[in-house]
Amino acid sequence: MPSFSPTGSSGRHNARLKAPSKAKDVQGTLRRLLGYLGGQWGIIAIVLAASLISTVITVVGTRLNGVAVDRYILVGDLRGLALLCLIMLAIYVVNIAATYVQNILMIDVAQRTSATLRSDLFRSILHLPQAYFDQHASGDLMSRLTNDVDNVNSTLSQSVTQLFSGIISIGGMLLAMLLLSPLLTLFAMIVVPMMMVVTRSIIKRSRRYFSALQRELGELNGYIEEMISGQKAVLLFQQEEAVAAEFDAMNSRLQTSYTLAQTFSAMGPFMSFINNITYVVVTLVGAMLILRGSLSVGVVFTFLLYMRNFSRPLNSLAALFNTIQSALAGAERVFEVIDEPPESDE
Numbered sequence: 422m423p424s425f426s427p428t429g430s431s432g433r434h435n436a437r438l439k440a441p442s443k444a445k446d447v448q449g450t451l452r453r454l455l456g457y458l459g460g461q462w463g464i465i466a467i468v469l470a471a472s473l474i475s476t477v478i479t480v481v482g483t484r485l486n487g488v489a490v491d492r493y494i495l496v497g498d499l500r501g502l503a504l505l506c507l508i509m510l511a512i513y514v515v516n517i518a519a520t521y522v523q524n525i526l527m528i529d530v531a532q533r534t535s536a537t538l539r540s541d542l543f544r545s546i547l548h549l550p551q552a553y554f555d556q557h558a559s560g561d562l563m564s565r566l567t568n569d570v571d572n573v574n575s576t577l578s579q580s581v582t583q584l585f586s587g588i589i590s591i592g593g594m595l596l597a598m599l600l601l602s603p604l605l606t607l608f609a610m611i612v613v614p615m616m617m618v619v620t621r622s623i624i625k626r627s628r629r630y631f632s633a634l635q636r637e638l639g640e641l642n643g644y645i646e647e648m649i650s651g652q653k654a655v656l657l658f659q660q661e662e663a664v665a666a667e668f669d670a671m672n673s674r675l676q677t678s679y680t681l682a683q684t685f686s687a688m689g690p691f692m693s694f695i696n697n698i699t700y701v702v703v704t705l706v707g708a709m710l711i712l713r714g715s716l717s718v719g720v721v722f723t724f725l726l727y728m729r730n731f732s733r734p735l736n737s738l739a740a741l742f743n744t745i746q747s748a749l750a751g752a753e754r755v756f757e758v759i760d761e762p763p764e765s766d767e
Contacts, residue, residue, distance in 0.1 A: 450753045454573070457534045464526050471523035472585045476593040478516040479730060484597070485509050487723030495718070523582055531578035539570045542755050548763035558643025565758055568638060569751030576748035580741050587734035587741070594731035598724060602716060605724050608706050612699040612732060630682035632750040637675040639754065644671055682747075692736045703728060 458465065485505060493502035546562060598606040648655060648664055655664055707721035 446753070447749055450749050450756060453756060454534075454749075454752055457537055458530065461530050461533065464530055468523045468526050468530075468582065469585055469589075471519045471526075472582075472589045474519045475516050475523070475586065476589045478512050478519070479590065480593050480597045480727075482509055482512055482516070483726045483730060484601075484723055486726060487717075487719035489719070490722050491717050491719030523586070527582045528578045531574050531581075534577055535570055535574035538573065538752075538755060539566065541759055542566055542570065545759045545761065545763070549758075549761055550764040553761060558640075558647055560643030560646030561639040562643075562758065563646060564639035564642040565751075565754050568642070569635065569754050572635075572751040573748050573755070576744055580744045580748070583737055584741055584745075587738045590734045591731060591738075594727050594734075598727045598731065601720060601724050601727065602707075602710075604710070605703055605707060605721075608703050609699060609724075609728050609731070611702070612695050612735070615695050630678060631747040632753075634675070634678040634682045635747070635750045635754055637671070637678045641668075641671045641675050644668060692732075696732045696736070699732075700725070700728065 485508070489502055489505050492498065493505060543566065546566070595606070598609060644667070648668070655661060704725065707716065707724065710716040711718060711721055
């Protein structure tokens, strides 16, 4: 059944269904987003420094847990244990402050960037030729101006900070593990290639679903805007059932796209399984080294904590790739409008 459009834009929905489901230029979109960060690299440098401080404190604090086991708990030195706990409390307070600073600064960077991006998009819309509005729903433009820009904003304010912290934390924990026990580190690194294979496979599949999700959301918003603005025409021509049926079809496609995107991006169970298997292997090897007298209980205990702190950012980074994919899909939709040639004076 042909679609009914009270605003005179019949066929524009079908035209949008032919849009590509994959991101056209992921690297190009990423480079353009980085260009919007111009003038804020000093703040980003402070964010990186705060992430580095937080990682160093986490490494030191984790090592002090092992020291507490070997030097104070096993020998029953409660006074020394109390002093060590006070030191750990002080450094963790500094850790909280560093984390707070990096979060606040990155939120400011994200707000400035999204404001500039939103302004550029709005100015581009003001200069679009009339033919563009004949071929595209105004609701779709609204979706790009709100949903897609907000998607980029939330990714910059939250995910980028986690990305910085995760990468620095992985490097710091790996160095600490190597200094503590190269042998246990060798067994712990079994998890890395397995995670890379799983992550690459899932990202490849989920990318096209996140792109389709953004497109279907824009289509649904566009249709809603058209039907609401033309509600009198819908009633006049008695098209209530036809409009409701078409809305249900679009809503169903959006539900399918969202379900597929979230389902194929669910890496948590796979990562947890791989982490737990590796954790068991390292625990068994560490227990054998303790029985042989090669390592102390505190060292193995510290290593296991390091390993947990090493695998947690790996899991977070794997999940972040899906969020970044969604943000890039939204950014690409924004840049498509910005790159449209303006209306000529003629």
